[in-house]
Amino acid sequence: DLTKRLTAFGGDIKLHIVPFTKTQELIQKQIPENYSMTATRRLMLQIADKLRERHNALAVFTGESLGQVASQTLESMYAINAVTSTPVLRPLIGMDKTEIIEKAKEIDTYDISIRPYEDCCTIFTPSAPKTRPKKEKIEHFESYTDFEPLISEAVENTETIVLSSKAETKDQFADFF
Numbered sequence: 001d002l003t004k005r006l007t008a009f010g011g012d013i014k015l016h017i018v019p020f021t022k023t024q025e026l027i028q029k030q031i032p033e034n035y036s037m038t039a040t041r042r043l044m045l046q047i048a049d050k051l052r053e054r055h056n057a058l059a060v061f062t063g064e065s066l067g068q069v070a071s072q073t074l075e076s077m078y079a080i081n082a083v084t085s086t087p088v089l090r091p092l093i094g095m096d097k098t099e100i101i102e103k104a105k106e107i108d109t110y111d112i113s114i115r116p117y118e119d120c121c122t123i124f125t126p127s128a129p130k131t132r133p134k135k136e137k138i139e140h141f142e143s144y145t146d147f148e149p150l151i152s153e154a155v156e157n158t159e160t161i162v163l164s165s166k167a168e169t170k171d172q173f174a175d176f177f
Contacts, residue, residue, distance in 0.1 A: 002112045007165035009107065016051055017159040020044070023150045030145045031138075037071050037129040038138050041080045043147055049084045050155045059087040065100060066093050070129035079135040 003015045023043055031039045048060045064072045071080070081088060092100055104110035 013163050015161045019157045031141050034130045038133040042083045061089045064090045070131045075132040079133045
């Protein structure tokens, strides 16, 4: 529903549904709990990078806002981004929670974003994630496990759905299209 609503602002959107549970289960077994969120984000970014290559895209977009949660501190972003040379675009990076909520209300996505749901982040959230992870430490922890087969499997089994706006683009964005 959220992705469909966002098509009004940017036209058709490819939604990639990535099977990630096996990868997260292995992270839970192999990576210390306080570094599991960092490992999760790094592996998500590696998968996104491979999908980007497959679809001839130039960048990856995220909804991160600096300092909102443990994985969104500058130190975390540094450790996470180390796995890719792909540009990671973060349109919300400088917004605080209040500004993001106001923007969501303005573009009519707030009601969708507050629905209760379980996703890979809520199910596997560590009790005390590292807010300032060290890149060298996460690389060390990850070096004991070969995640590449799971990354490849996730990419191969990703379901891609193209959502069409079927409506005119919002006037405020018309100049971009």
